[in-house]
Amino acid sequence: MLVDHCSYYLNSIWKYLDPFDPLFASWGQVALRYVSYLCAPGFLIINGAMVWWSYYRQKSKGIDDWTIRRKLIQRGLFLVILQMTWVNSSWSGFNSFQPWHLGIIACIGISMILQSFILNFRWELQLLLASLILIIHPLLLNIPYDTNDIWSTALMQTFIDAGKFNKYPVLPWYALALLGSVMAHGWFKVWNSDRKRILWSIGIGISTLVIATVIRVARGYGNIFPFSDFGSYSFFFDQKYPPSLYFSLWFFGCSVIVIGIFIAVNKLLPRLFLVFDITGKVALFFYCIHIAILGVFSKRIGLFYREGDVAATLIGVVIMMIIMVPLSQWFYKVKSKSKNFIIKMM
């Protein structure tokens, strides 16, 4: 995420890169963009898993279903409002107020609201629902709508299609959140040792990658962009906005494998992920503040705005981490003591 956002502000490729139809001049640029493709699926999967965990933790404390649901809906709405106010404005360095636009944070918020209604469903049912959504979504993309009509655009792009109003339509991403909830059933309940968690995560991840590969190689349903050969750049770059069936499955597989690897590496080198542990505890704060800093200093003031390339992006990442890690640590302390509604929600 940070890599992609630093690239967006510092990398000159963004002068001509169209995220809906990306073109690349070097493998460095491909790597930079591709790494960030893991981000949104990862966000939704982890969020889905966290919602599951939060539900069962509260349930074990004797809190009733509707109280838990109310809290989740409240948080979901908070995320939608946060997107429309702070996040949208921060992209331009607070140069303009653009509330009528949704994005990944709003998508997570709406997914959370929808997920709150089916949390008590069995994992098999949730898996079935997620699979059905992913399979049907490519068909829904054929629904015609007039992009000049505000209401049909808002409705279509909130749930199905991607465009200027919203790059992250809820349906396909909600399916990933549901898959995250299914995985949480394994991670937090069934697989009772790290070894099991690692093996099952990697096993499920690889199986999903195989299914995704079969869909891609068939070049038919579930594909959007054509590709040249198996294993080429274009093979891996199917459409992200909105995601194709191949994209959703491929990145679900990758994310689950990465989580499995993280569990494994954390066992071998527990201190390696300390930095991520700090920022991960206040992930929403990290997201909101790092964009604001980049937006103000790079876009608004013009500091190295789209002047560099891959190296500039990576230097930007290091500088931002130097700024954000202590800030996140400070905010975590503030958050643990605070009773303020907004601070607690972050």
Next chain:
Amino acid sequence: MKRRILLLFSIILTWVLFYNCSDRFETPTIEKDSTIVYPPKSENGIYAKITFSNKISIKTGKPLKAGTIFKLKKKTKVHATIELMDYKSESQKELMLHIDWLNSNGNSLYKKRIDISPSDSSSSVLSSISISPPKRKVGEYSLRVYLFRELIAEKKFQLVESIPDSQTVKKKYTSKKKIKSEKKVEVQKSTKPKVKKEIIEANIILCRKVSKKTGKPIGEGTIFTIKENNNVKAIVSFKKKNIKTDEQMKFYFNWIGPDGKLFYKKRIIYTTSNPSFTISNSISITPEKRQPGTYTLQVVFHKKIIAEQKFELLIPTK
């Protein structure tokens, strides 16, 4: 030891995933005609040659008076002819080609995606941009060609000012004034925004070719004969009310065969500030490629068919 293996594994995995997936060499070669070519790694890989010109021969379809320096002039265009070399080797699958025109600041000013189906035997692609003075400025521009999202060729060209005289200076002065007054109007308008439903009208004319001299269609109609070197050219005139400055619009030209199946789809991203504009697209109607029957051309904008035209392809009578 385990840690070292893990680190080594991660490095190898990253390298395999990203670097080895490239179909092209990172170091380009510069051709005699100054096209920067990123050679394919495989022996059968496609590479491209770019030629810029002011004019295109109607008879041969080849560029006339090729060059890399062009004068900014009203109603003038720079045409790029992109010739795909070793095209046959890859012709068994659909090719995804992108043509991106960049201005002197490196910003994309016009991007076009062309999907070439295996049935299309044409090995060259044409793209052009207007170089009228209010639209374009003096500077070094470039054209990039991407195959399956990878840069395969690039070529630069220069736009220079026509010899300035007192008239042009005067014109410039008045046009600046005009722009300022237009800007004022824009500011006034922006204070009280009105939501208007945008309407786009499209009118399709089918013809065999376009006259080089007059620019008018030749052989206009809806019945065409299947023959070697014959084409059906669609000239689509658009009218769009309330057009924004440098508005980017995405059109699809869907060519549908007698079996009702789409055999060629061309996506065109067009940037203009002019409420009336024309886009053309053509298909080859050689005997190897086309069967007699009723064909349909659909023009799609914002996922809606905004114009449709049926036409007949006939076998020549002996």
